[in-house]
Amino acid sequence: MEMETEQDPLFEDPDFAAADSALFADYTTPLSRLLGRVTWLRPQHICKRPQLFPDDLTGAYPKQGILGDCWLLCACIMLLKSRNLLEQVMPPGQRVWGERGYSGEFCFQFWQNGCWVKVRVDDRLPCVDNKLCFSRCHSPYAFWVALLEKAYAKLHGSYEYLWAGQVCEAMVDLCGGVAERWTLKTAGDTTTTEKNPFPKLSKEMRKCSHISCCVHSAPAGAPERGQFHALSVMEWTDVKTSDGKDVQLLRIWNPWGRRCWGGDWTESGAGWSSLDPLCAMDLLARTQEGEFWVDEMEFHQEFDEVTVCYPIAEDGHLHSIYTGSLLPHTQHISGHWVRGRSAGGCRNNSSYSSNPKFWLKVGAGGEVLLTLLQCGPWHGQRSYTQRPPGDSSSPQHPLYQAIALHLWKVDKKHFNLKQTLNSAPSASSHTHAYEREVVVHTHLSAGFYLLVPSTFLQGAEGQFLLRVQSTCPTSLSEVKVNVPQESVDGEWETASVCGRWTAGSTAGGGRNFPSHGQNPRVPLTVTYDPGGNNVKVTLRQHGPENSLHAIGFHVYKVSGDRVDSMVISSAVCPVVSCVPHSHSQEVSVQCRLPPGVYAVLPSTYQPDLKAEYTLTIERKIHRKVMSSQERLGQVVQEISHISVMRL
Structure with a gap:
């Protein structure tokens, strides 16, 4: 197909200009070394015959550049496994290079605070020496990753705001689902804890869930594995050694695009000699650039944290990672913590009962997944500081409040709020956490439940989204509290x-x-x-x-x-x-x-x-009593005038 003529101007995004303002935020990351070195080029000026996706799936894999956003790239792998998710984030039918109608504009969608938000960008990409300096595809002719990264950077405010983050947050932003993460080690320990998530995952869930793992510090002898680095689990398989021993092997993908491993299951490692040669050859043949194998013992020893995203069916409903059951009944409701009114803090405070309260009616017993998400916007603020995700040694988070969700089963007809809140909850997120979202997975019998979302600090304000997804019919509604009106005098x-x-x-x-x-x-x-x-x-x-x-x-x-x-x-x-x-x-x-x-x-x-x-x-x-005759119509008219003046 013929290219557009030079007379047809290509789209230049006025809200995310090809300038330093799109690259930098506060110049506090190593990205600041690029100051004055970056040029912005469109894909047709970087290579011949650019395309969004290559014919070979392996060529579409992301490869990390000099931007520390491995957490985003690990979530991007999820899109390559699901066409439905990919088309949700990148709506199909967009005109690309060489096609009639190509305008230099691309549109993406990200899930934010309960809805999908459209983000449009131009295709001018940051380069150094005429090459992409941030994320790219393994194929030098594919640009879907670089464009998605630019749109995500615009959503956050700049590329620098993508430096360091949480895989679970990027997963949720790209699928609108739920992600859980577990710490594999206690502080200062190299052994696994009792909170081992893997036995809860069936073989089917291991296959269809998207799993990421990360290290909080580079292990001895492997400095290039990095600090606070995220990787993805691409495959999880059971094999049997020649002496009859069962071994679980995990194929790990590194966003850096290189293999940085020195265990028993490297290409020349001793582990392969314990397998049938044909089995060993088959497994080794599956590894692509940047992939390597580890056994489960090595996995627990070398990695600090694991994140699992709930699989999403074609109809958009989640599958439970615990039981594999479909969770077809979904509801959500939003709320606010308002200082002096509904920001009661944690259960240590006498004001806890003033927190927002919700009814959850469970029609028949079943599996229930509840999540409490504190809403942004986080635009123009760093998404995460460079520290281990979930590191309890850091007392507070620069953006998030410490939040928790508790629920009690109650008799709606005979309900005493004080007695209920002083009793042990039926389920909870256990502790307040500086997370964007906390998750409660439980099984509930039929009846009414009181849900109380809270911040740890009394008076901490914010907006939140409460989500419920279950195997059984549920009804979620706000508890209406009659607040005594203050005296008018x-x-x-x-x-x-x-x-x-x-x-x-x-x-x-x-x-x-x-x-x-x-x-x-x-x-x-x-x-x-x-x-x-x-x-x-x-x-x-x-x-x-x-x-x-x-x-x-x-x-x-x-x-x-x-x-x-x-x-x-x-x-x-x-x-x-x-x-x-x-x-x-x-x-x-x-x-x-x-x-x-x-x-x-x-x-x-x-x-x-x-x-x-x-x-x-x-x-x-x-104070003096003041009477007001203002009516709704007058208020609406005034707002209309203000709206007109702003056009």
Whole structure:
């Protein structure tokens, strides 16, 4: 077919220009070495007769360039195994080089927060010395990987934002499904843990699931295997040695496109001599560029983590990786954590019950998969820092909140929220995790279940998506809570004070210690009491979660108006207390105080503990009642005018 004429201008993406702004974000990765060296070329200027996909499937395999996005390329392998997924991400029928109608524009789709988002890009690709400098295909004439990578970089904000990430997140973005990952080793251990996922995977699931593995640090003697590097499991097979011993072999693919292995199952390794020669020849013949074999023992010794993506049937439903069963019943619902209203924090907090709540009705018993996804957008922010995914030594994640999902079986007609939440949950994600998505797999009997998604920190805001996929019919809905309306003749005023407990000075400890009166004193004046709670006091300590102190506070009535000169001893009783002291980031109490002057004493339980804190006091104050005659029609009309002005 004939090429378009030179007079026909090719598409140039105005939202993701072929410039440094598309390459770099903060210049904190090794990518910054490319500054001033990159040129942007279209595929027809890189090679003759470019194509999206080569005729040979092996030539379509990704090959990593100098961008640290092995996590994305391992997920891309999944697309080569499923035409349905590939056409979902890359809609078919797009005009390519040499075809009439080719415009230099390509369209991709990525699953984001519950829906498929279209991303269009031009085909100007970053090159150094007229060669692609980032990901490419094994075939020098195929460009599907380079174009997909560019679209994914646009989705995130720049190529540099793809440096280091989670395979499970890329898998979900490319299929809209669910991925689980397990740690194979405990900290400082080289042996497998009891949380071994492999026995749960049947032979059929091993064959149809997409499995990735990663190393957190380069093993001794193999530095080129890299640090925090992801690879893919291409095949998993059982063989029998000449002495009758059963061995499980895994064929591993390295996105670098080279074999970096020194075990018993290298091409000249000792392991092959233990197999029938014909079997050994067949297995060795299956390896492509960048692939190698390991046995299961080597796999557990050398790799730190494994990720498994649930297989997706042609109708879009998931297969359980535990039972192989189809999960045809799917539902999802979105929600928000809002500070001061529905961001109650973890179960350590008395405010836990204020978190969003949902009903799950299970019609008949069955297998249920629940996931809690915290939503972005993450545009313009790094997706992951360079640290081991799931590394518990890192106390917090730069973008995500630590989240968890708990569920309790309840009798909907006789339901006591406090008693239910104080009992053991029927199932949960066990711990709060700094993950984009946490997964709960369980079997539930028929009935009603209360679902509570939460963040670890009280007051942490965010949007989330709750998904349910099951073998049995389910119904998911939000629990409607009647929130008492505030009196129309008052409003809340908020004030915050930052301070610190200093050992030997202002760290007096709790009331059990004679030094309690040395704690900082924050004055509180109450002028208005319309009835009901009129004061809320919140104490938040600053510091990492793994070194929290037990904190609390007391509120004392002051005689006169001299807060600093008031003598506070064990004989003086507080009018309000936030006790017992809790190892929480934040504690709070709502109360009713009559008009007067008070002193709030924040404290750690033990004296002489050093820490910084913020004390926030909300109090109701009087305001004039204002009547409003605004009607819906007037609001709609105003919004319409604003919309017109923005066109």
